[in-house]
Amino acid sequence: MKKTKKERQLALTASIKENPFVTDEELSANFNVSVQTIRLDRMELSIPELRERIKHVAVKTFDDEVKSLPIDEVIGEIIDIELDEKAISLFDVKPEHVFQRNQIARGHHLFAQANSLAVAVMNDELALTVKSELQFLRSVKAGQRVVAKAQVIDRNPEKNRAYVKVVSSVDQVTVFIGTFEMYRMTEQSEGEGN
Amino acid sequence: MKKTKKERQLALTASIKENPFVTDEELSANFNVSVQTIRLDRMELSIPELRERIKHVAVKTFDDEVKSLPIDEVIGEIIDIELDEKAISLFDVKPEHVFQRNQIARGHHLFAQANSLAVAVMNDELALTVKSELQFLRSVKAGQRVVAKAQVIDRNPEKNRAYVKVVSSVDQVTVFIGTFEMYRMTEQSEGEGN
DNA sequence: CTGATATTAGTACCAAGTGCTAATAGTGGA
């Protein structure tokens, strides 16, 4: 039996989202409707044509590559940042981040979020991690959103070092704590000299 | 004065590389030659047409996004393992693992390799990381191969804990040291009870 | 059964090309 319009449009949206490179013709074959119907559907849903979709994806990548700002080197999405002070990022745990068996997020993703945030909060694009201590307090599951808060807790300009503490939580519950000793690669302005 | 064919083709290549979204018509205007000349040039240089170029960029991004952070259960390739004892893995640092600016590998990739290896060496698929301490001793660059050696250094079966030390090196030089306190989720055979 | 909604069909048109043929311009060498 044929799907209703609504069902089809839902499926269509999903289909295009999953594979933006599909043509109207292919879609019409998949859903057993005419090409025109697909076109009407796209209009109603305001989904752009293939070429525009592709372009969009391409532009996005291209921009990212060109900018190469620390922001896109961050795992998770930074929602607040005060350079040299503190920063907050969100990381949505998806199926690809967890162990298949028990749906628990792999540690390195939590670390990646925290570490990226520690790098980002440094007012220096060339910060490197020197040391760190981690505690994985509770397991995080797929579907959960991890909020990481980074705070610069100490500085040592002579040695080009800064110390950042990152606390990650899910629903107000702390799941991870990490402290990072960071190395600034470029000199800070204070002291002028080399 | 007009450029020679060679000069134009060089400039053309550069131009398209810098901005793949430019049409033949725009190029023809930029270089003061006909559209046909641009087409001939593209053929000689085997530069594909706009749409193909865009598609390329898009596909790349799309793939990247899907890949994004390691989907694999283990980061790097395990080349030797003695369960509950020790394990070795290799990780080839590629351009996507480094900061664009200075080509230095991002910390979380080194951590990911070490942490995965620590998980793998545990004779338990459901091991979780509880705590860890890391030292990033030297920076690793794109093109280098990181050898990580994990060793189980201590056990505490009552608490379902094990302690793993991972030393990673490039060309015999230690670049990273991590110690991991691991939690076994399934009961070990000793003690049978719950 | 009537009207609204949904679907299909068909036409003209567009961008940004490929592929091909043919004409013209420019230049270097004997």
Added chain:
DNA sequence: TCCACTATTAGCACTTGGTACTAATATCAG
């Protein structure tokens, strides 16, 4: 100087994957 050869330009038919629009059918609900 003229010939040969390369480079450039022009024009036409055709391709993809569409848009925009009109018109004809289906389909279903009240």
